[in-house]
Amino acid sequence: MKKMKKYFKTFIKCMNHKIQHLEKMDYILIGILVFVYGILSFYRLGNLHSPNTFYQEKKNHEIIFEFDQDTTIQKMRYYTGVSAPKFQLYFSNDNVTYEKLSNILNKGVFTWNDIYLSIRCKYLKIVPMEDISLGEVAFLDEYANKIPYQSNGYYLSDEEEMVPKQISYMNSAYFDEVYFARTAYEYVHGLPLYEWTHPPLGKLIQAIPIYLTGNFSPFWYRFMGNLAGILLLVVMYLFGALLFQKRGYALLSALFMGLDTFHFAQTRMGTVDSFLVLFLLLSCYFMIQSFQSRENLFLFLSGLFFAFGISVKWTCFFAGFGLAILYFVHFLHKKKDILQSIVKGALCFVLLPISFYCLIFFCFPNNYYQTNTLSNIVREQKVMYSYHSKLNADHFYSSSWYSWPVSYKPVLYHEKKIGTQKRETISGVGNLILWIGGIFAFFYLCFLVIRKKNTHAFYLVVMILSLWLPYSLIHRVMFLYHYFPVLPFLFLALVFLLKDCSAKYHHRLIIPIFLILATLNFILYYPVVSGMPVSPVYSNALELFDSWHF
DSSP states (O other): OHHHHHHHHHHHHHHTOBOSSOOHHHHHHHHHHHHHHHHHHHTTOOOSOOOOOOEEEOTTOOEEEEEEEEEEEEEEEEEEOSSOOEEEEEEESSSSSOEEEEEEEOOOSSOEEEEEEEEEEEEEEEEESSOEEEEEEEEEOTTSOBOOEEESOTTSSTTGGGOOSSOSTTTSOOTTHHHHHHHHHHHHHTOOOSOOSSOSHHHHHHHHHHHHHTOOOHHHHHHHHHHHHHHHHHHHHHHHHHHHOBHHHHHHHHHHHHHOHHHHHHHTSSSSHHHHHHHHHHHHHHHHHHHHHOOHHHHHHHHHHHHHHHTTOTTHHHHHHHHHHHHHHHHHHHTSOHHHHHHHHHIIIIIHHHHHHHHHHHHSOOTTTTOSSHHHHHHHHHHHHHHHHHOOOOOTTOOOGGGGGGTOSOEEEEEEEETTTEEEEEEEOOOHHHHHHHHHHHHHHHHIIIIIOOHHHHHHHHHHHHHHGGGGGOOSOOOGGGGGGGHHHHHHHHHHHHHHHHHHHTOTTHHHHHHHHHHHHHHHHHHHHHTOOBOHHHHHHTOOSTTOOO
16 A cells, blocks of 8 residues: 555656656657557457459449349348449349349448348349449348359459458448548549549548558558547647646646547548648647747748648648737747748748648649649639538538537437447547536636736637637538547647646646546447447437437
C-alpha cells in the first residue's frame, strides 16, 4: 500500500511537471496513447482482402450460370466493382425459355449485396442494363451453403474464398466511402474520377496503401484516415503542452480527443475529414509556435499545412479566417516589422497554398476536366463552387449548424442486421460529457478574453468561431461532421476550464471525476460508433433524443 502511494505521488508530480520542450516522459506517454488507441481503432477496422478481379462487360451482354442440377436457390450474393450495376435477372430449366425475375438497381459500389430468390432452376441469366462491373457471384441454398455453378462470366468465381458468411461494414463500403474510396481506387488504376467536388489531396492520401499493397479492401482504404485520427492525439498533446506548459494538461488534451466517440467513428471511415482536421490543427499549432519562438520555419510549416488542408476540402478556408485574425492581431500588437510581417504572411498563406493547390492538380489531373493547364484548373474550381453553392438536396440525417454543439442529430453512417438477434451500427454521435463541457468552456474563454485579455483563450475563441459561424451563412444540406474541425479547439478550451476550476477551488478530484465520466460515456457508446454487433434493445436504450437513431 505504501508503494502504491509512493507511485501515485510520483505520477502526480510527473503530471505537474512544467515542460518547455518534450522530454523522455512525454515521448513515453505519447507512445502509450498511440499504442492503446491504435489497438482500439484498428481492431475490426475492416477486412484485409476483398475481390480484386472484376468482370467488366457491356450493356445487354448475357451472363449465364449453369448449375449441376435443378436446384433451389435461396439467395444470390454478389460484390460490386467501380460502378453500381443495373441488370435484369432471368431463370430457366432448359436454357431456351427464360422467365424474368426482376430488375436489380444496385446503388452501392465495392459492396456485397444479397438478392433473395427462393426459386428452383438449372439456369440463371444476368442481362446488364448498362456497362457492368462485378466481382464475385455466389449462390446460396437455404442452409447458406454455396451452390456450385459454371458460367461464361470470367472472374466471377476466381476468388471464391472472399465470399463472406455475413455482409457487414467489415467487407463493404458504407456512407461516403462509395465516393472517396472509389475515387482513390480510380487514381490508382488511372480511371476517370467519380468524386470531383473536392480537391484531390485527401483521396490521393487514401490511395497510398491501396497502391503499395495492390489490394483494394476496407482495411486499406480506411487505413490512412484512421492513422490521421491517431496522429490527432499526438498533435493534441503537443498543442496542450504549448498552451498550458504542463504535462498533465497536455495528456488531458490528448485523452479528450481519444475519448470522443464522434472522432472515433469519423476517423475510422474511409473519407477525407480526418486529414482536413489534422492539417488545420497543425497549421494553427505552428502558427502559435511562430508567435512564441519567432522562427520563420514555424510560420512556413503553418502555411504548408494550411495548403494541405485546402487541398483536401475547401472548408479549411474557414480556418484561414481564424489564422489571418490571429496573425494580424499578433503583429499589430507588436507594432514592429509590419511590412515584413505582411510579406511573410502573403508568402506563407497566399503564394504557398495557391502554388501547392495548383501543383496537386497538375500532378494528378482530373481526367474529365483535363486539369493539366492553369485555365482548366480555374474552370474546375468554378464548377466545384457551382456544385456546392447550388446543391439543392435533402437528407434525413442533415442538421442545422446551431444544433451541432449538443450532437442533436448524429449521422447514422451504417446499419445492418446481424442474424436475427443483433444489429451493427456506426453512428457519428459525440461524447456529450465532452461536448456539453466544451460549451461551458467556450463561454468561460469568452469571459477570459473580455475581462482578462488572456492571449491563449483568444486563440481558441477565434478558431472555434471561425470554424463554426460561417456555416450559419450556408443554406445547402449540412451534417454534424461539419462540426468536426471545431472539436480539437473545444477540447483545449475544456482543459482550460478544468485547469482553472481545479486551481480556484483547490480540488484535485475535479479533473479525475470528469475524466472518469467521459471514459464511461465512451465505453457505453462504443458499440454504436464501432459497428460492434449488439442487441437492438441496448442500442435503442442509448437514444437520448428523438433525433438519435442507433
